[in-house]
Amino acid sequence: MSIDIRAMRQEDVETCGRICYEAFKEINERHNFRPDFPSVEAATQLTQALFASPEVFSVAAEADGRVVGSNHLWEYDEIRAVGPITIDLGAQAKGTGRKLMEAVIERGKDARGVRLVQDSFNRASLSLYAGLGFDVKEPLVLIEGEPKGDLPAGVEVRPVREEDYDACTELSRKTHGFARTNELKNTPPFLTSFVAVRGGRVVAYSSAPHFWALNHAVAETEEDMRAVLTGAASLGDGRPLSLLLPTRQTDLFRWCLKKGMRVVKPMTLMAMGEYQEPRTCFLPSVGY
Numbered sequence: 001m002s003i004d005i006r007a008m009r010q011e012d013v014e015t016c017g018r019i020c021y022e023a024f025k026e027i028n029e030r031h032n033f034r035p036d037f038p039s040v041e042a043a044t045q046l047t048q049a050l051f052a053s054p055e056v057f058s059v060a061a062e063a064d065g066r067v068v069g070s071n072h073l074w075e076y077d078e079i080r081a082v083g084p085i086t087i088d089l090g091a092q093a094k095g096t097g098r099k100l101m102e103a104v105i106e107r108g109k110d111a112r113g114v115r116l117v118q119d120s121f122n123r124a125s126l127s128l129y130a131g132l133g134f135d136v137k138e139p140l141v142l143i144e145g146e147p148k149g150d151l152p153a154g155v156e157v158r159p160v161r162e163e164d165y166d167a168c169t170e171l172s173r174k175t176h177g178f179a180r181t182n183e184l185k186n187t188p189p190f191l192t193s194f195v196a197v198r199g200g201r202v203v204a205y206s207s208a209p210h211f212w213a214l215n216h217a218v219a220e221t222e223e224d225m226r227a228v229l230t231g232a233a234s235l236g237d238g239r240p241l242s243l244l245l246p247t248r249q250t251d252l253f254r255w256c257l258k259k260g261m262r263v264v265k266p267m268t269l270m271a272m273g274e275y276q277e278p279r280t281c282f283l284p285s286v287g288y
Contacts, residue, residue, distance in 0.1 A: 003096050005103045008058035008070060010049050016060060016070040016086070017044025024087040031121045031288065035266045036213075050074075054184065059103045061087070063214040071100035072115075073107050077185040078175075079274075080108040081287025082116040085125075092268075101132055105272070111149050112178065114271030115288035117244065120266040129270050138246045138269035141253075142212055145261030148235045152198075152223060157231020160184070160193040162207060167202035168195070168218075175218040183207070183285075187214060196228040204228040206283070212242040215285050217283040222252050225281040228260070229230070229256075244284050252281065260263050 008016065021043035025035040037043040039129040050056045050072045063067040073080050087096045116134065118125045130136070151157060160168070169179045186205050187193050191211055194217070196204040204219030209232040218223035233238035233241050244267060247253050257263075268275055269284055 002063065002145070003094070004062045005059055005099050008060045010015055010051070012060045012067050012070070013048050013051055014044055015067045017041075017047040019067075019069060019088050020044075020047055020084055022139065023087060023092075023136060024084070024288040026062060026089055027119065027122055029166075033119075033121075040121050048154075049188065053186070056183065057104065057107050061091075061100055062092060063096075067196075069096050069100055071104050075111075076182070077180050078112045078178045079180075079288060080111045080114045081150070081285070082106075082114060083286060095242065097125070098132070099127055101128065105132060111191075111273065113271055113275060115127060115215045115269065115271045117267050117269050117286045117288070118282065120268045124267065131260040132272075134270035134272045135275070136238075137271045137275060138248065138284070140244045140269055141245055141259050141266040142242070142264040142267060143256055144212075144242045144264055145227075145239045145244050145256070145259065146236075146238075147230050147256065147259035147261060148233065151228050151231055152226050154198055155203075155224075155227045155231075156197045157194055157228055159235075160195050164195050164202050166204070168205045171202065171205065171218045171220070171280075174220075175278050175280045175282050177274075180207075180216060182266070183287075192229055192232075192235075194232045195233060198224070198225050198227075204281075206232055209233075209243060210236055210239045212223075212244050213286040214288075215243060217243075218287040219281045222249070222281045224250060225283075226255060244282070244286065246282070249281065 068091035206217035
């Protein structure tokens with residue numbers, strides 16, 4: 001089977017959305033995990049949003065005139081993020097994934113770094129990414145629930161405002177060495193980002209704590225991270241938080257479990273290029 005990689009087109013979106021849904025459903029259910037997307041429509045909506053964004057590079061794989069997969073490179077900020085990469089069930093294990101990854105790696109070769117998150121139980125993707133040059137950096141868990149409780153004295157949690165972005169930029173730079181401001185600003189309007197404010201200063205933010213794939217968070221201290229998560233849960237109209245949690249942050253992990261949050265599945269953060277060990281408490285998105 002001859003595979004050609006080309007720019008994604010509008011007419012590809014529906015097919016790529018269906019492939020995305022079916023591919024993640026199959027790999028998750030094969031390992032007794034729930035599907036990442038509740039429906040074909042949800043996966044297609046995400047594919048459409050990525051394709052339509054001028055800050056996302058989207059490619060499709062074509063075999064014999066038929067679209068059999070797609071991949072995306074998020075280019076919002078200094079560090080690039082890969083995904084989702086998905087391949088038609090009938091075209092897997094035939095080199096399609098490697099070609100789709102090579103296309104986005106070539107695109108991101110001049111960036112400071114490229115990162116991704118993959119399902120730890122997916123041996124094929126873990127091996128592919130490692131073989132292409134990505135290094136394992138963090139063991140993660142997808143964890144969900146509603147951490148109820150009172151905020152620390154003197155801390156307010158509220159939705160992010162325009163005037164908060166500079167402080168969020170500084171927090172990200174202090175933690176990671178780079179900013180994620182454009183990504184934060186481009187959080188879809190149906191998701192709410194939150195900040196924790198103490199002594200008139202933003203000490204933590206979380207970009208989309210009710211949707212793990214687009215959420216990332218940083219905080220000056222673990223107490224500040226607990227505060228922004230507790231506040232977001234109380235302001236979430238009964239929706240559970242859904243987060244990627246680095247399990248090396250053992251105290252935060254135990255706190256989440258004590259608060260009734262439950263692990264959904266294990267995942268892995270991988271990076272190519274520049275990587276600085278995070279200096280303060282953080283949560284990655286599905287990109288990084």
